[in-house]
Amino acid sequence: MTALSRRTLLAAGSAGALTACSSEPAGRPGSGAPSGAAVPSSPTPATPTGVPWQALARALEGDLVRPASPSYSSLRVTPNPRFDSARPLALAEVASAQDVATVLRFAADHGVPLALRSGGHSYPGWSAGDRRLVVDCRRLSGIGWTGTDVTMGPGRHLADVYAGVAGRGRAVPGGSCPTVGVGGLTLGGGVGVLTRAYGLTCDHLVAAQAVLPSGEVVTASPDDHDDLYWALRGGGGGHTAVVTSMTFSTVVAPTIVSTYLTWPAAQAPTVVPAWFAWMGSADARAWSTIKLLAGAAHPDGPTLGATVTWVGPASGFDAVLAPILATGPTARYDHTRDYLSAMQAYAGTGAREAFAATSHVAYAPPASGALGDLVAAVATTPGTLQEAGFSIDALGGHVGDLAPTETAFVHREARATVQYTATYTSGGPAPARSYVERLRRHMTPTWGEHAYVNYADPSLADPGDAYFGDNWGRLQEVRSSYDPDGLLTQPQ
Template identity: 30%
Template sequence: MPVMPVDRRTLLKAGGALAAVTIAGCTDSPSGHASPSAPPGPDVAVAPDWAGFGRGLDGRLYRPGGSGYAAAHQLFNPRFDSVQPGGVVKAASIADIRESVLFARKNRLTCVPKAGGHSYVGASSIANGLMVDIGNLRSMSYANGVLTVGAGARLYDVHAFLDRYGRSLPTGTCPTVGVAGLALGGGMGVHTRAYGLTGDRIMSMQVVTADGVFRPCSPTQNADLFWALRGGGGGNLGIVTSFRLSTIPGGKLGLFILKWTQSQAAAVIRGWQRFAREAPTSSWANLHLDARSDGTIAVRAVGVSTTGSATAAAAQLESFIGIRASSRSFSQKSHLEAVRFLGGGTSSPRTGFTAGSDVLRGPMDASTISALVGAVKARAGAGMTASAILDPLGGQAAKVPTGGSAWPWRSSLGVIQWYVGLAAHPTAASYNSARSWITSGHRAVAKASAGGYVNYVEPGRAIQSYYASSFARLKTVKRKYDPANVFHTPYSIS
């Protein structure tokens, strides 16, 4: 909604082949083929003056039936092509964002921001409402370890810019994810254990709230909004226009890929759970259980060491599992080489999919692990593909950053993403089958699940399950800054 997802699902180039892996969230969806729609409101006495609104913008307004509209309202996931906003603003300035919010408020239109457009439920589009595309706000500057970046910048561009200075950020890997959506929902990735979430690196930000006011947010300015935006998800409280983020070293990374047989899946999960709790923070590895259409499942770990050598990290994971991998590969890459490797290149094509998540409050017991493996086997047995992808937390991500954060999962072990690739415009039967499998995954791990990851927001899950103990305070902040619920979708805080 989807971080991807990495949000955020991503592509990993392994042994010359591209394999679907979610390192941090690269995608999103609503239930079935239903479109998010604006909430009903009182009749507006005068129809919106779209023409006058468009003339007053520095950027451009696209309207249904007009030139460029079909492309302007597209998201990453083609399943949402049928959602028809009343207008799409390609903002060229902060003034455009302010005018868009005020226009939406005046005309009782639901207003949704779009950066990378990777929301798992298509939340950056809205039927009959106003989409505000901030993708052109992508300027970047760097000084003294701090990146100042427009909220529309894409992850690959951010990493390529920082590479000039030998610096990086802890982010997801999907190259076309927007920095805003990832950071506001948390932002997991290969550096999560060593340096925390993307959102944890935010020092301050600028945001246009529902009253059209341009507000600075930091630990000392609008501190309640600063807290809420770091982990509260995008599109709930305003439209962020820029960030200041503290960067991390952009050094070499050691990478490894380990594979085991299907019969070893349960042992691999048990060992990975121990790795997630006990491995040094310089080590990270996520685990993939992939259902294949030939009836089998693939079991593999993709790992990173920030020390530059992955052999020790891989050996420790194998020791916790108690089984040497049947296939082992190692490499060392520069910062930008690793970004390209983990992201599958410098861009990512539009992709159909549906997904969901469970946050693991702690290690799963034997029966839960068995149920998880059984769910993946059942999908493979039906001749269909899917993935359960386990990402670790802990380390620096377990620590609350300066200024606080609405991210509620500091003490959790990790996150499972349930992912099913789909056709660009899938049949109802294939979509429903995918959602049914994801539901079976939720049931399998219910005993260990604390809730869901907001960057992997999905249909059918209670909104509060993404926010846990932060939900009540988030609702208070929402009422303060958006009492008229200008920023509203079926998946937002209200």
């Protein structure tokens, strides 16, 4: 994609760049995927022997895909080619909660390690399931309605989530990547373009059907298994239970007014603090993300841009923008769209692309010295990386309607989530991984160790505290209560 076509895409309102979903073509197994792909960054379990796989296959309503199966090569891969070398022992394409229960009991009885997958977007590749039995929930993707509440399977991709609810004139706040599963998004909290206006995705979770490691199928809600319900709203996926359906409250689908603003990259030390000050007091109906990007996709040097969305009256948009317009952006591209069209515009292609990433959760504006170091580091991004830099997504607004202890998502008072991401088209992941870790180190003096669990990072020294803060102790208790034998072993 040329620099001009990329600018055209951004002007259309895409919020998908510099995330797990790319707006550019990406490698596929056997057709140019990066070489030297790494297996997931978690302990590789020993391969169990004497496992009666045929018995499991006969017991499932869905399918058990083994390495000799014709569909194994296509089903085993995740959206990140970095993990294409992972080889699951099998993938159980579960078709019901009873299938999940059968798989969990089988794994417990035969000592088979598990990995859970809804959309497959685990940043460290844990859902790739190297030498594990993958509980693949992508077939659990149905949708149904009770009044204005919608029930969906965890494997429903966000593109289908938005199409399904928009057909009823309703909306659910969530992320922009079209191939992310709604299960993983919700369990980690769920941030996106409507976060400030309507809260996190998990704030709309009314109830969830879940299969416990014991095989028992339960409903978690404010009135039933309320401790599990608390944990499922922001406590991260891969622990405690396997969710098989989720019921959400919805809102009336809004008309979304948006703009894309650009500045010279050299203005980042001034514009980024101004953006923080503006978002810190902005009307909750406004949301924004600001990005500084470099790499081979930006041959003319780093680019600085911000996307802004507004769900209030169109006549009020310029007044909301006034503080950030005072910084003197060099270009502005406006759009007014219905909810579904807006979400489709933000989504990008969802093409597979190799990347490394880590995160911060920012409770304060960046200190000037640290920000200067960060901007300088992005300015020297090597051309061997396709696109790299940072993306800051606003929190605030209705995210703060709940206290930090009311759900497992603790970062209710934070100002923003931050992603440091590097995509690449050839070679191994080491340069990209080193790059994002270096960016994070520049900002740790300002933002501490706070991080977002949906951008999981195996290198964090204390991930429980980073992701969950004061909620970590309670979350450990809930996990121990529902999974006392530790059947679910995802590292974070």
